[in-house]
Amino acid sequence: MLEMSLWDSPGQEDYDKLRPISYPNADVALICFSLVQPDTLVNVVERWIPEVTYFQPDTLVNVVERWIPEVTYYCPRVPVIIVGTKKDLRNVVDTRKSVTSYEGRRVAEKVGAFAYLECSALT
Template sequence: QVVVVGDGACGKTSLLNVYISGTFPEGYEPTVFENHCVDVVVDGTAIELALWDTAGQEDFDRLRALSYADTNIVLLCYSVDQPTSLDNIETKWIDEIRHYCPGVKLALVALKCDLRQEPRTQSKLAQSGERPVEYQEGLAMARRIRASLYLECSAKYNRGVQEIFEEAS
């Protein structure tokens, strides 16, 4: 079982939609709780991969906790255009994961990597004295939280999406 967590609007559902159906959703609709099953082959063996999409908003903290039972790996997600979403990995998400599923394998996943070099994103963040999260910053966070994997992707352009779930399987 793979559980996907991270701040609201960081791109978790888009990541799953692109992986499952190959389509990038237009617009944003907050997720409450969804799960999907896909058949994959790992080391020559067919397995069913259960993917759990969770709500990032605090209103759903108690509901989200129900998704952690029987988890094999947690994808801790942040968006490169939301620096606070990376900060929250350390200040919120890692504590929640360690509380509900101690010892579970962790992967830190950078989402929306296509926005890192996008001038509009850079300009918007600069207005508040921020900038997009760089690869090395994500890698440093992965080391601090002792994640087994650090991966980056762009669901919009379907870059790195397949690799995330291959590594997670």
């Protein structure tokens, strides 16, 4: 039997002290960012990765600057999967501002993520 629980942790600073409650006993960390908002990817790298790596016995900029540091801090031995969301909107919004698959994979490699995935709520 497989049991899986998903915790959607808010990224706002108001929740900084509550978010670590979701990290103990985590087996994997999914860190999501919006493919159509590049600054969310930087936030993942600089905040989330450090937070998760400490605790385990929404743009490209956010992934790098915020989420990667936070996650790696609270869950040091937990595999991290970087997930680009809103893949379907690349063709709808100004694609010059969207994060490409290549850029997402490069950031995932840079932070030592286990994998990089992209998804859409539509497909």
